Amino acid sequence: MARPALTEDEISDFRERLCEVATRRFVEFGDAGVSLRGLALELGCSPTTPYRYFRDKDEILAAVRARAFDRLAHFAAPFAGPDGDPLSQLEALGFAYLRFAREEPHAYRMAFELSQPEASAYPELLQSRQKAWQMIYRAVRRAVVAGALAGDANVVSHLFWAGMHGLAALHLGGQLESLPIEKLQKPMVRALLRGALPSVGPTTGDTPDA
Numbered sequence: 001m002a003r004p005a006l007t008e009d010e011i012s013d014f015r016e017r018l019c020e021v022a023t024r025r026f027v028e029f030g031d032a033g034v035s036l037r038g039l040a041l042e043l044g045c046s047p048t049t050p051y052r053y054f055r056d057k058d059e060i061l062a063a064v065r066a067r068a069f070d071r072l073a074h075f076a077a078p079f080a081g082p083d084g085d086p087l088s089q090l091e092a093l094g095f096a097y098l099r100f101a102r103e104e105p106h107a108y109r110m111a112f113e114l115s116q117p118e119a120s121a122y123p124e125l126l127q128s129r130q131k132a133w134q135m136i137y138r139a140v141r142r143a144v145v146a147g148a149l150a151g152d153a154n155v156v157s158h159l160f161w162a163g164m165h166g167l168a169a170l171h172l173g174g175q176l177e178s179l180p181i182e183k184l185q186k187p188m189v190r191a192l193l194r195g196a197l198p199s200v201g202p203t204t205g206d207t208p209d210a
Contacts, residue, residue, distance in 0.1 A: 006052065015053050018043060019064045026064070026114070027106045034061060061114060062122035068111035069128035073135055075100040080135045086143035087193060093139050094164055094189035098181060101168035109172060112165065136161050150198040163192040 021042050025033035036057060040047045054060045079092040101108045111129075119125055140160060141153035149156060167188050171181040 011053060015063065018050060018053065018060065019067055022060055022064050023068070023106045023110050026061075027109055031114070036060075058116060058118070059122065062116060062119070062125040065111050065114060065116070066122070066125040066128040068107040069125075069132045071104060071107050072097070072100050072111065073128070073131045075104070076132075076135055080139055082142070086139070086146050086148045090139050090143055090160070090193060091189050093136065094160070094192070095185060097136075097164050098168055098171075098185045098189075101172060102181060105172055108168065112169070133157075133161070147198060149193070149196040151196050156196045159195070160192050163188060 018039060021039055022034050025038060025042070034057060036050050037047045039060075040049055043049075050060070054063065076093055076096040079089060079096045081089070116122070116125070119129075137153065137157040140149065140157040143149040144151065144153045144156065167181060167184060170176050176184070
């Protein structure tokens with residue numbers, strides 16, 4: 001007898017549960033922990049069941065990472081609006097980014113500690129990653145256009161993100177010594193912004209990319 005067709009809600013619910021388990025297992029056991037057999041065992045289903053929802057393990061990882069980037073974008077969205085002082089907005093955005101790394105370390109690690117060479121094969125992942133990037137880029141570009149920051153908005157955005165990611169990665173890796181991330185985040189974000197103040201260099205054109 002043929003299996004009954006899955007409803008959209010059933011597909012969405014199972015994919016979500018599988019992605020949550022895969023995220024936790026990746027953090028606990030690394031890439032080897034995200035085997036289809038291990039996932040099926042924890043979900044209480046047969047080893048072939050995940051194939052009804054995903055083509056293979058890489059598609060699972062791409063879906064998990066896309067969800068992680070979506071959560072990052074959602075977490076920071078309240079601080080990325082078009083109104084208010086652009087530097088204050090960027091500062092709040094930086095704090096929100098670092099708070100996401102602290103409060104959702106599994107999702108953060110899944111997004112940034114795993115590289116998929118064939119990322120172009122997963123449009124959902126590319127779209128979600130671009131959404132997270134664009135929040136930072138648009139906020140920086142707004143500051144540059146307003147004259148609050150100087151330089152190429154694309155370069156400044158990458159440097160701003162790189163600085164925040166470096167602090168988040170040190171925190172998650174347990175590499176911060178006597179100072180916790182809560183004491184370092186404000187001077188870190190302000191130092192990153194101070195490096196692009198108008199007195200540092202002239203404003204130039206920009207080309208957004210990720």
